[in-house]
Amino acid sequence: xxxxxxxxxxxxxxxxxxxxxxxxxxxxxxxxxxxxxxxxxxxxxxxxxxxxxxxxxxxxxxxxxxxxxxxxxxxxxxxxxxxxxxxxxxxxx
Numbered sequence: 001x002x003x004x005x006x007x008x009x010x011x012x013x014x015x016x017x018x019x020x021x022x023x024x025x026x027x028x029x030x031x032x033x034x035x036x037x038x039x040x041x042x043x044x045x046x047x048x049x050x051x052x053x054x055x056x057x058x059x060x061x062x063x064x065x066x067x068x069x070x071x072x073x074x075x076x077x078x079x080x081x082x083x084x085x086x087x088x089x090x091x092x093x
Contacts, residue, residue, distance in 0.1 A: 007054055014049060015062035017042040022069040030073075 001009075021038040028034045049056065057063070 008057075010045065010049060010052075010054055011057040012060060012062075014042070014045050014056060015060040015066070017045055019062040019066040019069075022066045022073070026069050026073055 017038070021035065021042045024032070024035040024038045048054075
């Protein structure tokens with residue numbers, strides 16, 4: 001395997017693991033054991049990439065989908081926080 005192929009394979013694995021982590025976070029929640037396990041798996045390859053000075057390839061389709069999921073998670077959290085604040089101050093639903 002050539003160096004360029006090895007780097008591309010690692011970048012693809014990074015993107016797939018990050019996407020899997022975000023999917024798990026969306027389905028099971030940020031603090032679930034499943035999400036924590038997938039986060040550890042992604043962190044291990046992320047650490048390897050940093051040690052080898054390999055840059056993340058954000059052009060991969062998995063990253064695009066993961067970013068969309070991350071945005072959805074952020075929107076849901078904001079909505080939930082707004083709902084909690086409204087209920088906390090006695091506003092009707």
